[in-house]
Structure formats: structure tokens, C-alpha cells
Amino acid sequence: MQAFDYEDIQLVPNKCIVKSRSEIDTKIKFGPMIFKIPVVPANMQTIIDEPLAIWLAKNDYFYIMHRFNEDERLPFVKKMHQRGLFASISVGVKPKEYELINELAAAHLVPEYITIDIAHGHADTVIDMIHHIKKRLPGVFVIAGNVGTPEGVRELENAGADATKVGIGPGKACITKLKTGFGTGGWQLAAVRLCSKAASKPIIADGGIRYNGDIAKSVRFGASMCMIGSLFAGHEESPGEVISKNGKKYKTYYGSASQYQKGQYKNVEGKKLLVPYRGHIADTLHEMQEDLQSAISYAGGRELAALRKVDYVIVKNSIFNGD
Ligand SMILES: NC(=O)C1=CN([C@@H]2O[C@H](COP(=O)(O)OP(=O)(O)OC[C@H]3O[C@@H](n4cnc5c(N)ncnc54)[C@H](OP(=O)(O)O)[C@@H]3O)[C@@H](O)[C@H]2O)C=CC1
Numbered sequence: 001m002q003a004f005d006y007e008d009i010q011l012v013p014n015k016c017i018v019k020s021r022s023e024i025d026t027k028i029k030f031g032p033m034i035f036k037i038p039v040v041p042a043n044m045q046t047i048i049d050e051p052l053a054i055w056l057a058k059n060d061y062f063y064i065m066h067r068f069n070e071d072e073r074l075p076f077v078k079k080m081h082q083r084g085l086f087a088s089i090s091v092g093v094k095p096k097e098y099e100l101i102n103e104l105a106a107a108h109l110v111p112e113y114i115t116i117d118i119a120h121g122h123a124d125t126v127i128d129m130i131h132h133i134k135k136r137l138p139g140v141f142v143i144a145g146n147v148g149t150p151e152g153v154r155e156l157e158n159a160g161a162d163a164t165k166v167g168i169g170p171g172k173a174c175i176t177k178l179k180t181g182f183g184t185g186g187w188q189l190a191a192v193r194l195c196s197k198a199a200s201k202p203i204i205a206d207g208g209i210r211y212n213g214d215i216a217k218s219v220r221f222g223a224s225m226c227m228i229g230s231l232f233a234g235h236e237e238s239p240g241e242v243i244s245k246n247g248k249k250y251k252t253y254y255g256s257a258s259q260y261q262k263g264q265y266k267n268v269e270g271k272k273l274l275v276p277y278r279g280h281i282a283d284t285l286h287e288m289q290e291d292l293q294s295a296i297s298y299a300g301g302r303e304l305a306a307l308r309k310v311d312y313v314i315v316k317n318s319i320f321n322g323d
């Protein structure tokens, strides 16, 4: 298997079949709903909060609420449904998480999406949680992860997951590769390709996306959706205060397995960084859509599916990886 990452790949253009990029459709059906673009902000505490989730849902973007305000998740589902919006939450695998599923079922609160979010998702703990959710909340679209291998994808799909999330350690705030020696960091795009070939259901490419063009590349290699953290971290709407330093504005971005998230230095696999302030998230999402429309035009198509068939070349070291 050849190892490559986003910066090593360039997609090869086909003849354009549209007169304007505005004709091009970037919509994606993912689970029970259709979204404007195949992009979801990472379910991390420095990336999403309730006001942003509401804005994203109202504006036809996919979102996944993080799982770190444990007791706010049930009321969150209720509030979203009262507003006529879809609910999409995350869970872990510890005993309290089983109770949450039971409480949601008892209250007849059925979120549209539940993401099982742990670092090493190819595990019986995740398989057991998939079974539990499917038993108690059968209508929910279950996303499970993270995994980095075809075997991981197949096992979670066979257990009942409706989609799997691929990426072990490629994230900008991640230090898993350094701390453990394991992961898909440096070959995340090749891992997406490998996993998507084994998948019979959608996969989410999670981590390592540094430029808008990487979204098109993820779709080329089989992703239905891209989860992005660092590119979304610096916005006005991102949780946390704007920090001024040497006349420049920043926002904080920290890993979900960092000591800042955990409140203690134990099994730490994430770090904290400052990312430049980028204005409003609506502008970034709009630019992502425009760039994706342009990418589809280079693919010679009118919709996302055109990207799946384009040729590619591997050009090692063409540009420096942001990491
Ligand atoms: N995508 C990625 O590469 C990574 C993502 N993360 C993110 O960090 C957050 C915290 O993740 P996580 O620590 O899994 O969540 P939790 O702290 O909720 O741990 C989940 C469960 O899995 C156990 N566990 C965690 N890591 C391992 C492992 N390597 N082998 C065996 N058991 C394990 C934990 O027990 P115990 O702690 O006692 O071992 C716990 O019971 C999540 O949001 C996750 O997505 C973290 C690292 C990598």
C-alpha cells in the first residue's frame, strides 16, 4: 500500500461542462438529512457550542455537539427539537453514557444523530454501545469511531453503525503519534482511501484537513463527510474569548484529550495552540462551498459524485504540510 497524505496529491482536471460554478451542486445526503456541503466542524469544546449548533442546523449545515458538558445533552436534544431543528450529540462508552441513552429513550427524545466518540474506536466498548443505542433508540443514525483500518470500519458497520469516522492522530491538536507511535498522521488520506474501499456505509474523514482543496481530495478518496477542527477554530462564533497578542488576534484550540480538556495530566494525547482569528464562520463555510464548486468544475461534473472518479497524481513534497 502506498502511503500519501493531502499535500502529496493533486487531482487531474477534466473538461468543464458548466458555464458558471454557481450551477454546481455541493449538497450531500448524510443519514436522514441533506446538507449544503460535506463538512462538519469537529465535536470539540473549542469548536462547537450550543449557539453555533443552532446556527449550523438552521442554515442546513451538519453539526455534531461535543460530549463534554455531560448533563446538558438531554436538555440540548429537547431544545433543538422544540425549535424544529435536528439534534446531533456525542457519547462516550462509560457507564454514565449508557444511562444517558436510557434517559433519552424514557423521555421519547430521539436525536437524529448520535456519534460515539472515543480515541481508539476499534473496540468492544464501542460495539457494545452501538448495540445499546440501536436497541434503545432504533431510529437514530449512529456514527462510530475513530478507526484507521478497514477491519475497524467493517467491525463497527457489522455491529450496526450507520457511518464510521476515520482518523487516528492526524489532527492539528493531536500528539498521539508522538506519545504512542500509532496512527494515520502523515498518511491520513491513504487511510481514508483504504477504509472507504472496505466500507459499505458512509465514512467521515476526520483530521488533517489544512486547506479547502483537501475537502475535494477527501471526497475523491471515498469520504462522504469531512470533520474539521483547526480550520474552524479561529472564528468569532468559536467558543472562547478572542486573545490579543503582539497586536494580533487569536483564539484557543485544544485537543479533547489534552490536559486543558481533561483538567488533569493523565493519558494526555492532545495539546493547546493559538490559531489566528478569522472573522465569521459563515464566510469560511461560504468560501469552502465556492472552492468545492470550483473543484467539481475541474472534475468535469455538476455534483460531488464527479470528484469520485477523477485521476490523481502523487507529487511528494510539493508543498510543506502545515504541521
Ligand atoms: N481521533 C484521534 O486521533 C483522537 C481523538 N481523541 C479524542 O479525545 C477525546 C477523549 O477520548 P478518549 O480518551 O478515548 O475518551 P474517554 O476518556 O471517554 O475514554 C473512553 C474509554 O476508552 C478507554 N480508552 C481510552 N483510550 C484507550 C486506549 N488507547 N485503549 C484502551 N482503552 C482506552 C478509557 O479508559 P482509560 O482512560 O482508563 O484508558 C475509557 O474507558 C475524544 O473526543 C476523542 O475523539 C483522543 C485521542 C486521539
Ligand SMILES: Nc1nc2c(ncn2[C@@H]2O[C@H](COP(=O)(O)O)[C@@H](O)[C@H]2O)c(=O)[nH]1
Pocket (backbone or CB within 6 Å): 042, 043, 044, 146, 167, 168, 169, 170, 171, 172, 173, 174, 175, 176, 206, 207, 208, 209, 227, 228, 229, 230, 231, 254, 255, 256, 257, 258, 269, 270, 271
Ligand atoms: N490525537 C488527538 N486527536 C484529537 C484530539 N482532540 C481532537 N482530536 C481529533 O482531531 C480532529 C480535528 O483535526 P484537525 O486537523 O481538523 O484540527 C478531531 O475531529 C478529532 O478527531 C486530541 O486531544 N488528540
